[in-house]
Amino acid sequence: MKDLTKRIFWISIISTLIMLIFGILLFIFPETVINSITIGMGVIFIMIGIVPIINYFRFRKTGFSTTFSFMLGIFCIVAGLILLMNKNILGTIIPILTGVWMIINSINRISISMDLRDDNISFWSITFIYAILTLILGVLLILDPVNGGKFVTKSIGIIICVYSVFDIVDLILIRIKAKKVVKEIKKIVEES
Numbered sequence: 001m002k003d004l005t006k007r008i009f010w011i012s013i014i015s016t017l018i019m020l021i022f023g024i025l026l027f028i029f030p031e032t033v034i035n036s037i038t039i040g041m042g043v044i045f046i047m048i049g050i051v052p053i054i055n056y057f058r059f060r061k062t063g064f065s066t067t068f069s070f071m072l073g074i075f076c077i078v079a080g081l082i083l084l085m086n087k088n089i090l091g092t093i094i095p096i097l098t099g100v101w102m103i104i105n106s107i108n109r110i111s112i113s114m115d116l117r118d119d120n121i122s123f124w125s126i127t128f129i130y131a132i133l134t135l136i137l138g139v140l141l142i143l144d145p146v147n148g149g150k151f152v153t154k155s156i157g158i159i160i161c162v163y164s165v166f167d168i169v170d171l172i173l174i175r176i177k178a179k180k181v182v183k184e185i186k187k188i189v190e191e192s
Contacts, residue, residue: 005178012171020164026157030150034094035087042083049076088146095141095148102138106131 026033052073056066083089109131116124141148 009171009175013168016164016167016171019160020168023157023160023164026160027154028157030153030157031091034091034149034153038083038087038090041090042080045076045080045083047080049073049078049080053077091149091153092145095145095152098152099138099141099145099148102134102141106135106138109134 050073052069056070056073109127113124113128113131116127141152
């Protein structure tokens with residue numbers, strides 16, 4: 001049991017350190033990480049697409065293969081090739097989608113802040129200012145997706161780093177507490 005607990009602890013520490021390194025890489029090299037993820041996704045799509053195409057030709061005469069799986073395979077291969085040929089595509093699409101989501105969310109928040117104002121709730125202006133700032137940031141992400149993508153990627157990197165540090169501290173504190181509990185249980189067992 002003790003060995004299992006130790007293994008779980010070290011696996012958790014190592015996986016958290018990997019996340020921390022990933023967060024640092026996202027922050028320092030956002031374009032490289034996005035391009036690497038795009039290439040990886042392209043390769044995965046192509047590999048996923050090859051299997052149904054091979055199966056289509058292997059099992060075509062047996063009736064186990066369908067035209068749909070063949071078409072799905074072709075779609076995956078084309079999507080993979082598009083990703084491989086346009087490494088910056090994710091760096092452009094992600095900020096645009098994020099910008100659209102932020103604009104929609106900020107419009108909703110502006111509406112909520114107006115309802116709060118109509119109900120004479122004092123903090124409506126904070127919600128309104130936050131919504132306007134979010135709206136501006138969303139528009140900026142759409143207008144300049146390349147730099148917006150770097151900003152989003154760096155922000156995610158910072159969040160992952162902070163989370164990882166807190167997770168490591170939490171794991172160490174849990175381990176210390178667990179050792180104390182084990183010592184107390186041993187002491188109670190020895191006394192009885």
